[in-house]
Amino acid sequence: MTRSGVRTTVKVRVKAEVITTRKRKRLEQITGRDTRIIKQYLKVIYHNEEQIAITKKGKKKVSKAKLDHLTLTTCKMNKLPNRPTVRHDFKKSFPRCSQNEFQECRENAVAIYHSQQANNSAPAKDPTLKKIPRTQLSHAKRFILTCSPSNSIARWWVGIRDSFDTKKNNTHKHEKLWLPLACSPYHEHNLNQGKLQALEVLCYPKKKEWWVHFILLHVPDKYSSSRPPAVLGIDLGINKRAVSALLTPKGAINRHEIRFWSDKTRKKLLKETERKIAKLQKISAKHSLNVNKRDSLLHQLKSLRKRQRTEHQLTDHTYVNKLVKYILSVGKRYDLYVVVGFPLHIRKSHYRGNLYPHSRKNVHKWNYRRVVELLKFKLSLQGWEEHRILAIGESGTSSYCSRCGSYHTIRPNQPTFICHTCGYNLNADLNGAKNIAKRLIKYVLQPKYNSIKDQVSGKFFPLISFRVFPVLSQWLQTKQSHLLTPGAGVRA
Numbered sequence: 001m002t003r004s005g006v007r008t009t010v011k012v013r014v015k016a017e018v019i020t021t022r023k024r025k026r027l028e029q030i031t032g033r034d035t036r037i038i039k040q041y042l043k044v045i046y047h048n049e050e051q052i053a054i055t056k057k058g059k060k061k062v063s064k065a066k067l068d069h070l071t072l073t074t075c076k077m078n079k080l081p082n083r084p085t086v087r088h089d090f091k092k093s094f095p096r097c098s099q100n101e102f103q104e105c106r107e108n109a110v111a112i113y114h115s116q117q118a119n120n121s122a123p124a125k126d127p128t129l130k131k132i133p134r135t136q137l138s139h140a141k142r143f144i145l146t147c148s149p150s151n152s153i154a155r156w157w158v159g160i161r162d163s164f165d166t167k168k169n170n171t172h173k174h175e176k177l178w179l180p181l182a183c184s185p186y187h188e189h190n191l192n193q194g195k196l197q198a199l200e201v202l203c204y205p206k207k208k209e210w211w212v213h214f215i216l217l218h219v220p221d222k223y224s225s226s227r228p229p230a231v232l233g234i235d236l237g238i239n240k241r242a243v244s245a246l247l248t249p250k251g252a253i254n255r256h257e258i259r260f261w262s263d264k265t266r267k268k269l270l271k272e273t274e275r276k277i278a279k280l281q282k283i284s285a286k287h288s289l290n291v292n293k294r295d296s297l298l299h300q301l302k303s304l305r306k307r308q309r310t311e312h313q314l315t316d317h318t319y320v321n322k323l324v325k326y327i328l329s330v331g332k333r334y335d336l337y338v339v340v341g342f343p344l345h346i347r348k349s350h351y352r353g354n355l356y357p358h359s360r361k362n363v364h365k366w367n368y369r370r371v372v373e374l375l376k377f378k379l380s381l382q383g384w385e386e387h388r389i390l391a392i393g394e395s396g397t398s399s400y401c402s403r404c405g406s407y408h409t410i411r412p413n414q415p416t417f418i419c420h421t422c423g424y425n426l427n428a429d430l431n432g433a434k435n436i437a438k439r440l441i442k443y444v445l446q447p448k449y450n451s452i453k454d455q456v457s458g459k460f461f462p463l464i465s466f467r468v469f470p471v472l473s474q475w476l477q478t479k480q481s482h483l484l485t486p487g488a489g490v491r492a
């Protein structure tokens, strides 16, 4: 996510089966040449690293001007030579490539170099195999996306301007390369969501497919309000997918603002696939000698696992969509901050041999990170600022009372929570959700540090972003505040 908006990609397949051989050849030539130029740029960068790269805040950054000084010749307007010779003359090596295309390739190469520096990875060793796409920008009118409903071949077409046909010393405007797209209503809807910024043409030689990736920018409306602030605490769970509680300035929790998000059909669906997989695994272990039968079994297993993955993703999407809908409806009434309890290190603590094999199995299957990331992404598309949806560590939030802060509590069974100090009796996950929301308020109003860390993105947000929080201070007042220190009561 950038400061100005969110970028998304819409991937559309090119109808390669209907385009002419000449067009296909040209497309192959263009993508091949782009790859060669980008790789050449990368070579020059690595070869002249000391001269080009500047270290800023411990990161190596390439100076694009210095890179141009090494690769491109220039002439002044009065035709006097300004930079007649350079060490690596790209115009000589690629005479039919235009200035714009060099620039786009340079941007790609620099981006690849920066990402390699960030990951501390070395440059790829076999450079011949993979094609690297060039990002073509729309602001220079490098391409056009049009819809022609009456066309019998394809409804959507993309026209790419490319200098490949330009003859040497005889520049002429050549026709655009028009590609028919296999655009479904889903793609159309997504393409209309944002502003078209750039595209990449990708080739998958194994499948003999071409894909166009459109890069869109979503600029959200500024979120400003005179509404009272509120914090929505969400406690993620395995059996119940989530519990949410809303803390408002009124000081008492509203019964109507408590939500339990469970999904019974999902559980049934996933269990069924899981059972099938287990059955096949058992059979395949028996038939270890019979090669033919084993192969077919493995093939079945593979497709089943693929189905399982899709089921997981689909159910996650529908459930997060519901959550987003609820959050948006609450956001209309309140200046809302959402905080999700993130179970840090939970997988580490559920190691093999810690006596809880059943819960270990469940914990390792639990996809909490994907849910939080999806939630963040979908809210950001709706114009939510990043600091309004935070993931903070939830450790310990289920073991103390959300009303009085006492640790003298008991959980007779998984869903029930009873406080011996104040007699509070409620759902344990709801208690957790309340404590998570309170934890954020505590971070802001009784700060130890001057920023709050988001555990998913790793970003830090200054406390100034939460300047409306003092109204919520009553949530931190407890009658028996001396019990807030851990160890004061008996830990259940």
Ligand SMILES: [Zn+2]
Pocket (backbone or CB within 6 Å): 401, 402, 403, 404, 405, 406, 419, 420, 421, 422, 423, 424
């Ligand atoms: Zn209590």
